[in-house]
Amino acid sequence: MVLDLNKTKMIHVLVTGGAGYIGSTLVPMLLDLGYRVTVYDLFYYGSESLLSCSLNPSLTLIKGDIRDELSLIKAMENVDYIIHLAGIVGYPACSKDPELAITTNVLGTENITRNLKLNQRLIFSSTGSCYGAIPEGFCTEETPINPLSLYGTTKAKGEQLVQQVGGVVLRLATIFGVSQRLRLDLxxxxxxxxxxxxxxxxxxxxxxxxTFLHVKDVARAFLFAMENYEIMKNEIYNVGGDxxxxxxxxxxxxxxxxxxxxxxxxxxxxxxxxxxxYQVSYEKIRKLGFEPRxxxxxxxxxxxxxxxxxxxxxxxxxxxx
Ligand SMILES: NC(=O)c1ccc[n+]([C@@H]2O[C@H](COP(=O)([O-])OP(=O)(O)OC[C@H]3O[C@@H](n4cnc5c(N)ncnc54)[C@H](O)[C@@H]3O)[C@@H](O)[C@H]2O)c1
CATH class of the missing domain: 3.90.25.10 (UDP-galactose 4-epimerase, domain 1)
Known part of the structure; x- marks a missing residue:
């Protein structure tokens, strides 16, 4: 059990979109490490991806929409970390329903940042799609972003919102590998x-x-950001490996x-x-000690x-x- 030593209670992590491709790999890892986990998800792809954790008393599932501010505020009560994964993911899905993409990826993220309490820690799942066409073809976190698709634009807006409240932005490479909720559109x-x-x-x-990254290494990157939050906060990190x-x-x-x-x-x-x-530099996160395996x-x-x-x-x- 991971305890908050000041309050001797279990550390509580809210994972939005926790039943998805990344979430269904991350949530069992969090539970194994002894965190209390609440998954807040619309379960577009069902909740079967979390069946392996069904008897774990530290897991709670809430069927909820990040666009529903009141329901979200309730779910955010007594939470120490928020790992924000929920979203309309990829440019084909965003182009199919632009309004859904904007309200989910931007307004949904704004609902989280607006209601974040000072002691709560926020880690946001962003994407290399924020870079768009980079003239030099080499990206560090300092490279000006130039998103081209609606997906990239909404995620870039999400990054800005998270940075305004001092959270950690993880800009992930394209993911591969199997997970409890598999995606074959990658x-x-x-x-x-x-x-x-x-x-x-x-x-x-x-x-x-x-640039690529296995879904288990993605989950490890979120754990890494939780463990190193004090040094990583207020910053963007490319997550992957050279x-x-x-x-x-x-x-x-x-x-x-x-x-x-x-x-x-x-x-x-x-x-x-x-x-x-483009070629992406992962020096910033590697220097802190994160390497994909x-x-x-x-x-x-x-x-x-x-x-x-x-x-x-x-x-x-x-x-x-
Ligand atoms: N998979 C990748 O290659 C990749 C790469 C970079 C970034 N990301 C980011 O990581 C996050 C998770 O991606 P994924 O691959 O796990 O996607 P996914 O589609 O498998 O999971 C997204 C989850 O969010 C939920 N959801 C969608 N709208 C919601 C809403 N309004 N309220 C609550 N829940 C909602 C869905 O039900 C689903 O379970 C996304 O934010 C995505 O932009 C993914």
Whole structure:
């Protein structure tokens, strides 16, 4: 049990969007470490992702909307940390319903920051999509951001709101790997799925440089920010690893190495609305002691092991748009 030594009570963490791809990996880790955890989520993809923690007395689930300020205020009572994951995620999902994206990603975040108490600690899940097209193609946290998609714009606005109240912003690389609530709309997960099921796929913008991070390392980054909150507060951190900066073609070669009979064809059809083609520096968080542990090869291996045997019903819930 993790105790607040001044009050000798369990440290209480509110996780918005805690049943999602990241949340369903993070929440069991928080519970294992002895935190009390409340998940506040609309459960767009159900609550099954948290079934493995069902008997844990330190877990509470609230079906709630971050756009509903009164309900949120109630959930924020007696909470020490807020890990804010809830959102409409990715540019396809945001473009599909722009109003939902803006009210959720911006107004929902504002509801949290407006009601944050002085002693509460806030950690926000942001994205490299905030960078947009970077002329020099190399990003540190000092690089001016230039979001291009509605997703990137709403997340950048969320970052500003969180910075105004002194929270920690984690700007995450593109995530890969399996989780209790799997997403197959993420680049590596999607390509491995296609390689396994269709045995072929086309790849556009093959030489674009991207940056990746396993979902378990993402969860570790949130734990790291909690443990190092006093040094990390008021700041933005790129979260990933220099060894996980790859071109899309590099990723394809790793997939081919694992799934030999897959045919990969470079294509001119298609583009990334966020124009992500950059190398990201992770020096700032690495200097504090955070390093990812899981490689893309390991992630491809676990996807290759699990995806072929997943039920169609489960697979049908894995896309966010
Ligand atoms: N997965 C990635 O590659 C990635 C990368 C960078 C940043 N992020 C950020 O991390 C966060 C979580 O992403 P994820 O991949 O776990 O997404 P996800 O879609 O799997 O999970 C989002 C969760 O938020 C919930 N939710 C949505 N609207 C809500 C609302 N109005 N009120 C309460 N709950 C609501 C959903 O039900 C879902 O459980 C997002 O903020 C996203 O922008 C994700």
């Amino acid at each position: 680049l590596i997960n999607d390509l491995v799925f296609k390689a396994l099921t269709e045995k072929k796929f086309d790849i556009y913008e093959a030489h674009f440089r991207r 060894q996980l900066n790859f071109t899309k073609l590099d990723v394809c070669n790793l997939i081919k190495e694992a799934i030999h009979d897959c045919v990969i064809t470079p294509s001119n059809q298609g583009f990334d609305a966020d124009k992500r083609d 899981i490689s893309i090869r390991d992630g491809i291996r676990e996807l290759k092991m699990f995806l072929p045997n997943m039920s169609e019903e489960y697979i049908s819930k894995t896309k966010n748009f």
